[in-house]
Amino acid sequence: MPRVTASGFELADGPVLVTGAAGFVARFLMEELRMGPGDIATDMTTDFTVPDGVTRVAWTLPSPPPVDLADVAFVVHLAAMTSVARSHGAALDYYHANAMGTVSLVDSLLEASSAARLLFVSSADVYGSVEGAIRESCPPNPASPYAGSKAAAEIAVLQAHRSAGLDAVIARPFPHFGPGQAPHFALPSFCRRVIEAAAAGAGSVKGGNLSAVRDYTYVSDVASAYSAILAAGASGEVYNVASGRGRTMGEVLEAVIGISGVRLEIETDPGLMRQADIASQVGDPSRLAELGWRPVVDFHEGLSRLYDWWRRSR
Known part of the structure; x- marks a missing residue:
């Protein structure tokens, strides 16, 4: 039986693994994906809340996976260092966690001969500053170590897709917000x-x-966008997650x-x-809208x- 997400998108049957599960968006995403028994949530520790039945696992990338990735159907890679301001004084840490962490995950999926679909959550910061609505075809122009580390991670994901057949899609979320977000945002x-x-x-x-x-989207709409990309995104493609306003x-x-x-x-x-x-x-969400996604929560x-x-x- 397919898994039907809270927003009505259909995923093939099989376990979901989410990295960075203690983070802000993850709580909403786990509810959106209706995660439960058989699904796995990972973070640096197991001190975080998950839906009933979800297995919590401690995993700090780029260390080897503590679970068998061959049995996983979907991987959502949220784990990252996320502060743009703090990245300017810690470039090495950000590239290690965000770029090398993603390379390690990709290598682990390939080594396990996993057929899992990977959703890599990047960032609209890879675009830098652009006048007008930004389309996915806009070339990256990162202006911070954080953005550079995300752009580098994207390259690793797309290279694995093209040369090794990894089933992967990339989300570039524009700024988002909601209850539980860290106070430095x-x-x-x-x-x-x-x-x-x-x-x-x-x-x-x-x-x-x-x-x-800035172009802001409410966190539950971001979670539903990720489920749309996971369910219907074309392998090897990039999708903006934005309101367009x-x-x-x-x-x-x-x-x-x-x-x-x-x-x-x-x-x-x-x-x-x-x-x-x-x-x-400001993002152009047209490609995401073609998958059937629409924001539900008004900005105000x-x-x-x-x-x-x-x-x-x-």
Whole structure:
């Protein structure tokens, strides 16, 4: 019997393995894929929550796999170091974890003669800064060690597909957000700062580069996009995961202030500026839409959910 995901996409029967299962998106993806008995979730430790019946396994790439990959039908590779800002001072660590970790996983799949389909989750940061809607054909132009490590990992995946027949698809997610996201990312940081400013009776809140344009998608829609690519993506192809709508970070911060119901002025803080920041990053989701994917959660609804989560978590 095929596995039907929460969004209605059909996967062939067989176990699913997710790396980076303790991460932000993984919790939503495991629910989207309706993971259960026979499925495997891996991370550096086993101290994370999984759906009932899912086996938790400690696995730190690029070490050898602790499970038999020959028996797995689908692998979703989420495990990565993800902070763009922190990557500028830790390039070697990022290439080791993100690029070499992916090379190790690919080699392990090939050595096991696994017929598994691999979904490698890359990043829209590989594009760098591009004016207008970015299509998958846009050449990579990474502006950070994080982005460079993801671009290098993509090359390894595509090389294995072309030369060794690995069944692999690549997702390039644009910025996404939702409850549980780490506080160093922009939208959780905005929510935290606004909540703290409101609680302190401050008249202002600080932001960094507020002219930068970003394309945000809510996390559950990102999870459903991954299931669409896993189920129906063409092997060897790349798919943007994006809404197609860009907003300046100033507009996003204004929206958070609006949700708070408190009057706050916005101050630009040079200390919050990113090194080599990307001016514009808006994706064209047309190729993904051809697989039957559509976003469900409106941006402002998703932002309200994130704000409420942070308010309750204080």
